[in-house]
Amino acid sequence: MPSTEQLPYALYRAEQVRMLDACAIERFGIPGETLMERAGAALWRLIERDWPQAGRLTVLAGPGNNGGDGYVLARLARSAGRQVRLVRLGDHQRLSGAAAAAASAYADAGGQVSTWPEWPEASDLIVDAMLGTGLTRVVTGDMAAAINRVNQGRAPVLAVDIPSGLSADTGCILGAAIRATATLSFIGLKQGLFTGDGPDRTGCIQFDALEVPAAVYASTVAAARRTDWPKEAARIAPRSRTAYKGSCGHLLVVGGAPGMSGAARLCGEAALRAGAGLVTLATHPDHAALLNLTRPELMVAAVSSPDQLAPLLERASLVALGPGLGRAPWGRALFEYLLQAEVIGQRPLVLDADALNLLAEQPQRRDHWILTPHPGEAARLLACTTAEIAQDRFAAAAELQQHYGGAVVLKGAGTLIASAAQQAPALCSQGNPGMASGGMGDALTGIIGALLAQGLPLEQAASAGVCLHAAAADWAAREGERGLLASDLIAALRGQWCRLAGWEQGR
Numbered sequence: 001m002p003s004t005e006q007l008p009y010a011l012y013r014a015e016q017v018r019m020l021d022a023c024a025i026e027r028f029g030i031p032g033e034t035l036m037e038r039a040g041a042a043l044w045r046l047i048e049r050d051w052p053q054a055g056r057l058t059v060l061a062g063p064g065n066n067g068g069d070g071y072v073l074a075r076l077a078r079s080a081g082r083q084v085r086l087v088r089l090g091d092h093q094r095l096s097g098a099a100a101a102a103a104s105a106y107a108d109a110g111g112q113v114s115t116w117p118e119w120p121e122a123s124d125l126i127v128d129a130m131l132g133t134g135l136t137r138v139v140t141g142d143m144a145a146a147i148n149r150v151n152q153g154r155a156p157v158l159a160v161d162i163p164s165g166l167s168a169d170t171g172c173i174l175g176a177a178i179r180a181t182a183t184l185s186f187i188g189l190k191q192g193l194f195t196g197d198g199p200d201r202t203g204c205i206q207f208d209a210l211e212v213p214a215a216v217y218a219s220t221v222a223a224a225r226r227t228d229w230p231k232e233a234a235r236i237a238p239r240s241r242t243a244y245k246g247s248c249g250h251l252l253v254v255g256g257a258p259g260m261s262g263a264a265r266l267c268g269e270a271a272l273r274a275g276a277g278l279v280t281l282a283t284h285p286d287h288a289a290l291l292n293l294t295r296p297e298l299m300v301a302a303v304s305s306p307d308q309l310a311p312l313l314e315r316a317s318l319v320a321l322g323p324g325l326g327r328a329p330w331g332r333a334l335f336e337y338l339l340q341a342e343v344i345g346q347r348p349l350v351l352d353a354d355a356l357n358l359l360a361e362q363p364q365r366r367d368h369w370i371l372t373p374h375p376g377e378a379a380r381l382l383a384c385t386t387a388e389i390a391q392d393r394f395a396a397a398a399e400l401q402q403h404y405g406g407a408v409v410l411k412g413a414g415t416l417i418a419s420a421a422q423q424a425p426a427l428c429s430q431g432n433p434g435m436a437s438g439g440m441g442d443a444l445t446g447i448i449g450a451l452l453a454q455g456l457p458l459e460q461a462a463s464a465g466v467c468l469h470a471a472a473a474d475w476a477a478r479e480g481e482r483g484l485l486a487s488d489l490i491a492a493l494r495g496q497w498c499r500l501a502g503w504e505q506g507r
Contacts, residue, residue: 007189007205007206007207007226007429008188008189008207008226009225009226009227009231010188010189010217010222010225010226011188011189011190011191011194011222011223011224011225011226011427012188012189012190012191012220012222012223013168013169013190013191013223014133014134014168014169014190016188016220016222016223017133017168017187017188017190018133018134019219019220020187020188020212020216020217020219020220021035021187023216023219023220024187024210024212024213024216027216027219028212028213028215028216030212031098032065032097032098033098033101033102035098035187035210035212036065036068036069036072036098036099036101036102037072037102038208038210038211039069039072039160039161039186039208039210040069040070040071040072040073040075040076040102041072041076042184042186042208042210043069043072043073043127043158043160043184044073044076044077044080046158046182046184046206047073047077047125047158048080050182051124051125051156051158053124054082054124054125054156055082055083055124056082056083056085056120056122056123056124056125057074057077057082057083057084057085057123057124057125057126057127058085058086058087058119058120058123058125058126058127058155059071059073059074059077059084059085059086059087059126059127059129060087060089060126060127060128060129060130060146060150060164061074061086061087061088061089061103061129061130062089062090062129062130062131062132062143062164063089063090063091063092063093063094063095063099064094064095064099064131064132064134065097065098065099065132066129066130066131066132066133066160066161066164067088067090067092067095067099067103067129067130068095068098068099068100068101068102068103069102069129069160069161069186070086070127070129070160071086071099071102071103071105071106071111071129072102072105072106073127073129073160074086074106074111074127075102075105075106075109075111078106078109078110078111079109084111084112085112085114085120085123086106086111086112086113086114087113087114087115087116087118087119087146088113088114088115088116089116089130089142089143089146090130090142090143116142116145116146117142117145119149123153123155124155125155125156125157125158126150126153126155126156126157126158127157127158127160128150128157128158128159128160128163128164128178128180129160130143130146130147130164130178131143131164131165132160132161132162133161133162133168133190134168135164135165135166135167135168135174136167136174137174138174138175139164139165139174139175139176139177140175143164143165143176144165144175144176147164147165147176147177147178148176150178150179151176151178151179156181156182157178157179157180157181157182157203158180158181158182158183158184159178159180159182159183159184159202159203160184161183161184161185161186161190162183162185162190162192162193162202163177163178163179163180163183163201163202164177164178165177165178166178166192166193166197166198166201166202167192167196168190168191168192168193169190169191169192169392169394170192170195170196170391170392170393170394171191171192171193171194171195171196171197171198171393171414172192172196172197172390172391172392173197173201177197177201178201179200179201179203180201180202180203181203181204182203182204182205182206183202183203183204183205183206184206184207184208185205185206185207185208186207186208186209186210187209187210187212188217189205189207189226191223191224191394191427193205194226194414194427194429195393195394195412195413195414195415195416195427196390196393196412196413196414197413198413198414199413199414200413221423221424222424223394223424224394224416224424224425224426224427225424225425225426225427226426226427226428226429227417227426227427227428227429227463227467228428228429228430228467228470228471229430229464229467229468229470229471229496231467232460232463232464232467232468233464233467233468233496233497235460235464236456236464239275244277245277245278246277246278247277248275248276248277248278248453248454249276249277249278249317249318249450249452249453249454249455250276250277250278250279250280250315250316250317250453251268251271251276251278251279251280251316251317251318251319251320251446251449251450251452251453252279252280252282252312252313252315252316252318252319252320253267253268253271253279253280253281253282253283253319253320253323253446253449254282254283254303254309254319254320254321254322254325254334254338255267255281255282255283255320255321255322255323255324255325255331255353255354255355256281256283256284256287256291256323256324256325257284257324257325257326257328257330257331258284258286258287260323260324260325260326261283261284261287261290261291261324262324262439262442263323263324263353263439263442264281264283264291264323264324264442265281265291265292265295265298266323266439266442266443266446266486266487266490267320267323267352267442267443267445267446267449268280268281268295268298268446269295269298269446269487269490270442270443270444270445270446270447270450270486270489270490270493271320271446271447271449271450271453272295272297272298272446272450273450273490273491273493273494274446274447274450274451274465274468274493275450275451275453275454275497276446276449276450276453276454277453277454278299279297279298279299279446280298280299280300280301280312280315280316281298281299281300281301282301282303282308282309282312282334283300283301283302283303283324284302284303284304284330285302285303285304288300288301288302288303289302303334304330305333306333306334306336306337306338307337309334309337309338309343310343313343313344313347316347317347317348317452317453318347318348318349318350318449318452318453319338319344319347319348319349319350320349320350320352320445320446320448320449321334321335321338321349321350321351321352321355322350322351322352322353322354322355322356322445323352323353323441323442323445323446324353324354324442325353325354325355325358326354327354327357327358331354331358332358335354335355335358336362339359339362339364346368347368348368348369348370348452348458349366349368349369349370350369350370350372350445350448350449350452351369351370351371351372352372352373352441352442352444352445353377353441353442353445356371356372356373356377356380356381357377357380359371359381359404360377360380360381360383363381363403363404364404365403365404365405366404366405366406367405367406367420368406368458369405369406369407369458370406370407370408370409370448370452370458370461370462371400371404371406371407371408371409372409372411372441372444372445372448373400373408373409373410373411374411374412374441375389375390375410375411375412378396378400378410381400381403381404382396382399382400382403389410393410393412393414393416394416394425396410397410397416397417397418397425398418398425400418401418401419401420405420406419406458407419407421407458407459407461407462409444409448409462409465409466411441411444413431414427414428414429415427415428415431415466415470416428417459417462417463417466419458419459419462421457421458421459422459426463428463428466428467428470430467430470430471430473430474431469431470431473431474432473432474432477432481432484433481434473434476434477434480434481434482434483434484435470435473435484435489437484437485437486438486439485439486439487440469440473440486440489442486443469443486443489443490444465444466444469447465447468447469447493448461448462448465448466450465451464451465451468468493468496469489471496472489472490472492472493472495472496473489473492475492475495475496476488476489476491476492
């Protein structure tokens with residue numbers, strides 16, 4: 001995913017952005033025509049910077065304000081000597097206000113308008129100004145046909161505010177959606193740009209506030225907040241110069257059924273690399289003697305029955321339950337033992353993998369745990385389908401937190417973190433498709449457990465753990481996303497602390 005470090009952290013729903021727009025117009029006296037002119041000018045500056053050689057522009061203009069931005073851009077590009085072909089889609093009798101004025105100004109300047117399905121033979125750049133943030137229905141007809149034609153072509157695409165066909169609120173594709181090379185978003189970043197199908201459609205996201213006064217944003221509480229490793233790391237205090245292993249926490253990882261020992265190993269090793277003072281793996285006797293042969297810093301205990309966990313719990317600060325646990329009798333017995341309140345006490349828990357699947361069979365709510373489901377596990381926890389989770393990931397994360405308590409990490413593109421302590425969910429804008437491989441979730445569980453062990457509050461450990469995990473994956477993916485392994489990510493963890501502290505790796 002392209003870098004998002006220069007973007008604002010506040011994320012909004014479409015209706016909230018409309019409110020911000022209305023506030024700028026009504027309370028601060030900025031005419032709608034002025035905002036539209038600024039949007040068109042911002043688009044033109046971006047084209048001049050990123051596509052200076054694009055002599056032939058095709059602008060696809062819809063019947064709303066998004067189309068109005070396209071008309072302004074088309075006029076500016078034409079006046080600068082670019083060859084502009086504007087293709088009109090939808091019922092332009094509906095054009096009104098600032099958008100109608102922009103269309104008239106384009107025509108008065110001598111701009112030509114074509115009507116779909118007319119299409120230029122060649123374009124150096126396509127500007128998508130068809131559908132804006134107000135889209136709530138499935139795209140059909142000419143709009144869908146135009147979207148599909150753009151996606152089948154080779155020309156780069158600049159999306160105006162949001163790729164047409166993408167839900168601004170959920171990030172879902174509504175029938176068909178533009179796959180943009182870049183998206184320039186205005187006034188407020190839309191939360192759907194960063195999760196669901198958004199990361200696959202937006203390309204490089206950029207932002208322009210259109211000179212809206214900062215006071216406008218005080219009128220609306222953001223629906224979500226974007227977060228990343230630089231932001232999260234800044235909230236973590238440096239380690240004390242007198243720190244020792246006991247002060248950095250002792251994580252007990254419970255998992256690793258026969259055939260799945262690697263999951264527990266990856267979790268434990270990630271925890272060590274993320275700074276846990278001590279890590280013990282409580283695993284099946286079949287492979288316990290082999291699990292730390294190449295990582296002697298890990299302590300390993302062979303556990304054949306739940307009662308053997310008792311002495312391990314006495315020494316542990318917290319428990320990570322689930323990596324490679326399985327749902328056979330061995331894993332079920334350990335799960336049921338550890339979820340007894342009198343056994344676990346007030347120790348924080350991190351639940352992943354089959355611990356979540358077992359929890360779905362025996363639902364309960366707790367305030368001192370972190371659940372880390374992927375969409376399939378989330379569907380089982382909410383007794384719904386994976387497709388229903390994908391329809392609105394924000395709603396799913398909130399429902400999971402309400403049902404199960406604690407903090408919830410809903411994994412996927414644009415991982416979401418929800419907790420009762422946070423007014424709005426957090427969304428991690430780092431990470432890459434190379435993370436779609438086995439063991440990544442086990443590493444995340446270990447990282448979150450390590451941060452809890454080092455004293456971070458539940459919600460902060462969840463957010464910081466997700467972002468550290470994603471940042472390490474992005475660093476490891478410099479050599480390519482395909483073939484990225486969880487162990488590659490783990491190897492990159494330690495360097496993330498060094499780079500943010502301004503150190504050179506290895507110094």
